[in-house]
Amino acid sequence: MMPLLPFRLRAALPVALLLTALPAFAEDVVVPREPQIGPRPFYLVDRMKDGPLKRQLAQCTGPFRKTDFSIGHRGAALMFPEHSRESYIAAARMGAGIIECDVTFTKDRELVCRHSQCDLHTTTNILGVPDLAAKCSQPFAPADPATGKKASAKCCTSDITLAEFKQLTARMDGFNPEAKTPEEYQNGTPRWRTDLHATSGTVMSHDDSIALIKSLGAKFTPELKAPEVPMPFDGDYTREKFAAQMIAAYKKANIPPEQVFVQSFDLEIIQFWIRTEPAFAAQAMYLESRYGKGGLDPARPETWKPSMTELKASGVNILSAPIFAMLALNDKGEIVPSEYAKAAKAAGLDLIGWTLERSGPLNKGGGFYYRTVKPAIDRDGDMLTVLDVLAKQIGIRGMFSDWPATTTFYAGCVGMR
Template sequence: MPTRFRSALLSALFCVAFIAPAAAQHTLPREAQIGPRPFYLVDKMKDGPLKQKLQQCTGPFHKTDFSIGHRGAALQFPEHTKESYSAAARMGAGVIECDVTFTKDRQLVCRHSQCDLHTTTNILSLPALAAKCTMPFIPADPATGRKASAKCCTSDITLAEFRTLTAKMDGFNPNATNVAGYQDGTPRWRTDLYSHSGTLMTHDESIALIKSLGAKFTPELKAPEVAMPFDGDYTQEKYASQMLRAYKDAGIPASDVLAQSFSLADILYWVKTEPEFAAQAVYLEGRYETSGLHPAKPETWKPSMVELKAQGVKILAPPITLMLALNDKSEIVPSEYAKAAKAAGLDLIGWSLERDGPLDRGGGFYHKSIKAAIDRDGDTLTVLDVLAQQVGVRGMFSDWPATTTFYASCMGMK
């Protein structure tokens, strides 16, 4: 074989062996990279059989649908960004969340709230866009006690303008007297190491990325903070249909999409119009904020668990605190709410692990019902074990999916 042909053949073989795999580098490997944090949490657990079992767990750790990336991996990466989603996938999240809202020109983007751009992006640093905010920045006034404030919504700007923003860690300084100080408000237990170049995502871009990572989807239809119909004829129903249509257009099977909403009306609309998606739609529990729902008082659960099931709800997703209680021995056990949901045939998904920060003082909202039993970071895994083994949740949202991936792998869960 002539030398030039031999060289060409070797070059081609090199391309097949090395370049082709590199092109597929975004595909999520079955084996997950969990890093040191889960082992740190194990070390901080109270002594007992669960700690002993987890101490003996050295892998392999694998991707699992039990591990749901809450806004990606928001403990350290700016939420709903390419970087956050990619980190969640590497940590084994089998399902990744895009909270969905819309821009001024009715394009869908990933943001936790329609009006959070002032705390999650650099919009206030861009004068032309800051001027379009619903409420431009108002500095704190120490003399009067006025706190700094602003309100910038995706519906204030177009998709093209949204694309010019950079994401940052969610947070703000209420005592700031200037924009730079206001945006410097990341909680101390998070980090700004990765927050200087967060890549915002449209809904369509999130679908393409998450698909390439080999994960499933859990988009949340965020409640609009503008009057609906928006701009004349953009109704809630059009908005709800638009979100699901994006998955159809992308060729995503309905079975891979766990559509979420805090609005029961949205869920029932999907039951009526999109039964394939409704089969795994997730009703997010927010009634504790609006109707006084109490996890130990069934008379406050309106509709009841049985009624929700009869209306077509398949999956209920409450915050951790609603699913747990303390018994007379101060042990963490399933709440009456959680037991009733399971008895009615509802699947449960919990939110959100690793969101309270350090647990040495009992945690915050997510551990409110069991605060007396929480005194160390290792209790994260104790709580997760009760949710998985006694409550029977089918999945857990987590701000650091490595933790849920580690637990699921060690316990032999899919």
């Protein structure tokens, strides 16, 4: 295999060699034509329980292809700062056919990619930039061991302008609750992630994300985040204006609606798009939010109202659900589709799952995303068993993953597109 060369050297190569050396897309970003999945998927296979699926996956060597089944959740957030340029490029290199930008707004009503409007204190270096830290809604307050008070801060995109936002550096999401200084507060990456790729994360405006993801040859899934400031913001900036502004950006960039999977946890926003932007709403994802007082129970339809048939009748075509909601255990302790998943499919809803590779080690049951099947989860390889049930027995359309190589690997090995 020919090694990757600096751009100026590549430009001087013969055409035959360029075919193997050139990046697949624009700029100086190298995105191999065949996704690079690395060792992690094989690590997971090695840790599966013995059986036909393990044998099938253990023999798989590709070829691997970019696939819409593999959705980059905030890019490749397991090991890269979420919603950063570097995270998006990593997701594309791993074969993610769709890449996510969670969309919120700045003080001057510009759109940016952040999981939460008020997460800058845990996902960027803002507390280390005095002029911008001074603008945070709640300045850093140190921990006080004597009273048990934890360190805290609250910094929102709506506290600063787009120009100020672009001065920040993206970092791995996390914080140290025992911190006495801002520097200590920002040293809180979970042990099962890494800071190896987080020294210079590039924050992204929404427009930046559209241009980059387009150049990477991937599709788009922007999520309209719930505002954490009173709306209308700054007098007349309503939720509806925010929602319309997000879609207008794709129109301005001449992105076809069929390449965009808009998302929201707010059913009213989905219905707003159905009324005003039917071409984009045709594949809008309604993110599961029907949590009753006791939480969503995949076995009890009364905890997921409106019903699946009512959702479909209202114009929703895609339901995006947490992994646990779609799974149950049978009498033998085997992982099977839940009543929730079966009802969604029976109503004609497509299902997309969230989120693989977001739970850390699975040796203790996997936490939130695996809570309905926890007794069957005791090793990292179980996530491939779960993914197989979701793909084959339920027929999910795609899976969000913090490490898209895992979903790209699975899709290639079982013949999915």
